[in-house]
Amino acid sequence: MLVDTAMWAMCAVSGLTLAVHAWTLKRWARDWKKAATTTARDQKFFRADFGIVIPCRNEEDRLPHLLDDLAVALRTQPVLSQIQVVVVDDWSEDSTASLARCHALQPHVVSMQALSPTPNAGGKKAALLAGLDALNTAWAVTLDADVRLQPEWGEAWLHTLASQTERCAAVAGPVRLWDGPNAGTFGQVLALDYAAQMGWSAAQITHGRPASASGANLAVRRTAYPDTRHLGPSGDDALVLQTLSNGGWRVEWMGDPRGMVSTPAPRTWREAVQQQLRWAGKAGNYLPHVKRTALWVAWTAVCPWIWLGYGAFSHAEWGAWLAAGFWFGLTAHNVAFVAPIATWFNLPRRPWLWLGLACLQPIQVPVLAMARLGLLRPFGIEPKPTWKGRTCAP
Numbered sequence: 256m257l258v259d260t261a262m263w264a265m266c267a268v269s270g271l272t273l274a275v276h277a278w279t280l281k282r283w284a285r286d287w288k289k290a291a292t293t294t295a296r297d298q299k300f301f302r303a304d305f306g307i308v309i310p311c312r313n314e315e316d317r318l319p320h321l322l323d324d325l326a327v328a329l330r331t332q333p334v335l336s337q338i339q340v341v342v343v344d345d346w347s348e349d350s351t352a353s354l355a356r357c358h359a360l361q362p363h364v365v366s367m368q369a370l371s372p373t374p375n376a377g378g379k380k381a382a383l384l385a386g387l388d389a390l391n392t393a394w395a396v397t398l399d400a401d402v403r404l405q406p407e408w409g410e411a412w413l414h415t416l417a418s419q420t421e422r423c424a425a426v427a428g429p430v431r432l433w434d435g436p437n438a439g440t441f442g443q444v445l446a447l448d449y450a451a452q453m454g455w456s457a458a459q460i461t462h463g464r465p466a467s468a469s470g471a472n473l474a475v476r477r478t479a480y481p482d483t484r485h486l487g488p489s490g491d492d493a494l495v496l497q498t499l500s501n502g503g504w505r506v507e508w509m510g511d512p513r514g515m516v517s518t519p520a521p522r523t524w525r526e527a528v529q530q531q532l533r534w535a536g537k538a539g540n541y542l543p544h545v546k547r548t549a550l551w552v553a554w555t556a557v558c559p560w561i562w563l564g565y566g567a568f569s570h571a572e573w574g575a576w577l578a579a580g581f582w583f584g585l586t587a588h589n590v591a592f593v594a595p596i597a598t599w600f601n602l603p604r605r606p607w608l609w610l611g612l613a614c615l616q617p618i619q620v621p622v623l624a625m626a627r628l629g630l631l632r633p634f635g636i637e638p639k640p641t642w643k644g645r646t647c648a649p
Contacts, residue, residue, distance in 0.1 A: 262573055265562060269581045275381040276555055276585065280592040290508045291599050303334045304393045305416055305474065307364070308386030310379050311400035315354055318358060322358045324404035328625045329360075335409045341389045343382040344471065345643075351400075363388050375494055380484045380491050383470075385482040395480075397491075399471035402430070402516040411514030416474060424479035424504035427460060429453060429515040431600045442520040444611035445527060446602050447593060449520075453546075454596035457508045464547040465496040465506040472516040479504055482584050495599035497542045506515035525636055528626055532640035535623055555585055556620045586613040 258476060298503040307325070310320055322340075327337040328505050340362035342351040355364050365385050385396050394416050432449035470492035480499040483491070496506050521527040538549055559578040561597055566574010597604050627629055629638045 261565070262571070262577075265565070265577060267573075269558065269562070269577060272555060272558060273581065273584045273588070276551075277588050279551070279619060280588050282462075283455055283458040284592055284595070286461040287596060288452045290457035290461040291596075292508055292510050302417070303338050303413055305340060305412065306339040306390035306391070306392045306395050308341050308343065308383060308395050308397045309400055310382035310386060310397070311347065311351055311355075312379075312382075313349050313351060313521045314348050314400035315349040315351045316400040317348075317356060318342070318351055321353055321398065321400055321402060321404070322355065322360045322362065324408070326405050328404050328409040331410045331521045332413065333405055335413060338409070339363060339390060339392070341386045342494035343367065343386040343557075345379065345382040346647045354529045363389060379470075380482075383491055384480075384482065387475075387480055388476060393478075393576075395426075395474060395477050396472070396474045396508055397470050399514070401520045402471050402523060404516055405513055407513040408516065411509070411511040412474065415509050415511060415514065420505070422505045424476045424499045425465075425468075426474040426509055427456065427465075427496065428470040428474065428509045429457075429512065429600070431515060431517050431601065431602065432520040433600075434519050435517075438520065440608070441524070442522070443603050443608050444615055445520045446599055446600075447612045448615055450596045450600050450602055451579060451593045453600070454593065459548075460471040460496075460506050460508040464544055465500045466541070466548065467493040468496050468506075470495075471518050472514070474509075476504075480598055487537060494537060495543075497545065500558070501542060507523055509626055512601075515600070520627065525634065528622060528631070528636050529640050529642075531619060531623055532626055532636075532638075533642060536640060553620050556617050559617055560586075560621065582617065583611070585616075589613070589616065 307526045309321065325340060329338055335394070340360060341364075342352075342355040343365045344355070345367045351365060352364055355362055367382055367385060370385055371381075383397060386397075396412055412428070419426065430449075430453065432442075432446045438446070452467070453469075456469075459466040460468070473492060473495075476497070479499060481495060481502070482500060483494045486494050500506055521530055538546065541549070559582045562578040562581060563576050564574075566578065567574065587608075590612070593612070594604060622631075626636050627638050632638075
């Protein structure tokens with residue numbers, strides 16, 4: 256009798272969870288569809304009132320490729336040729352700064368070593384603030400040093416920023432996790448997972464409740480940019496958007512695929528876990544509605560494990576069937592949500608990639624929990640993530 260009661264109770268919880276998740280994804284999909292539509296107004300003349308800030312540390316292998324892409328992107332219109340590019344060298348230990356100074360684009364190089372007497376002080380947030388101070392434009396577009404641009408990237412930002420009102424303080428640009436057509440299966444699965452995050456971010460922005468973005472391709476109004484260094488070393492993107500929104504500013508999404516940038520995916524599962532740890536580390540400072548969403552996604556991920564664990568503990572065969580059924584239903588909803596987003600980002604959508612995504616999403620929460628508890632130290636993963644030789648946890 257007790258087993259029957261537990262079974263029906265867990266089935267009811269599963270059904271309710273799937274119903275709420277389906278309703279939530281339907282709302283996100285509706286807002287994503289709005290976000291994915293270009294809204295730049297038609298003007299005959301655009302003034303390039305923005306500069307570009309590239310904070311970088313030990314990027315001698317990647318920064319020159321980005322500067323090459325920028326040189327091409329800024330030649331598409333004469334007005335773009337005068338845009339100032341600021342490279343902020345964040346205590347690099349290689350030839351990043353010298354390569355930037357010698358590049359044909361001739362960017363302005365700001366040295367964090369010259370600004371701070373303390374070795375390796377500041378981090379990316381301080382580097383961004385230094386880069387913003389070096390510009391005299393209304394807007395700044397921040398780029399990560401490892402991204403690659405499309406030829407019409409500059410023109411896309413030119414049109415997008417000319418369309419913004421005075422109450423807009425930030426525009427989130429699209430970013431895809433992509434190494435090119437030769438990326439392996441693991442990288443392609445991670446790209447789909449990241450596209451889902453981008454779709455959710457765009458949907459939240461369109462809904463008027465900005466939650467996340469990527470600083471790898473983000474436009475900010477310089478006079479409104481908040482100093483979030485007191486909120487920890489990570490979060491130069493999501494926390495900035497949430498702070499601006501909480502202060503009454505508008506945040507918009509760029510719906511022009513020409514402005515998309517590509518950034519390399521983690522090459523190993525260790526790098527992927529470290530990346531997820533960095534992203535999760537700033538969640539404690541999120542606004543309440545963003546925390547609720549994170550908790551809901553975590554709940555849907557751990558449900559199959561709860562049902563499976565109960566079935567194993569009680570020797571009830573139905574526990575495994577319930578877990579499998581819930582996982583299948585969750586996967587169907589998630590794939591339906593991600594598929595149009597993956598199409599917009601021009602990502603591969605082969606059947607085995609969806610299967611990989613279906614297997615990846617349920618294990619993310621348990622793996623992150625194990626990493627935070629130090630259980631993955633034998634595999635070279637520390638509880639406090641590091642990036643560029645610095646800790647990303649407060």
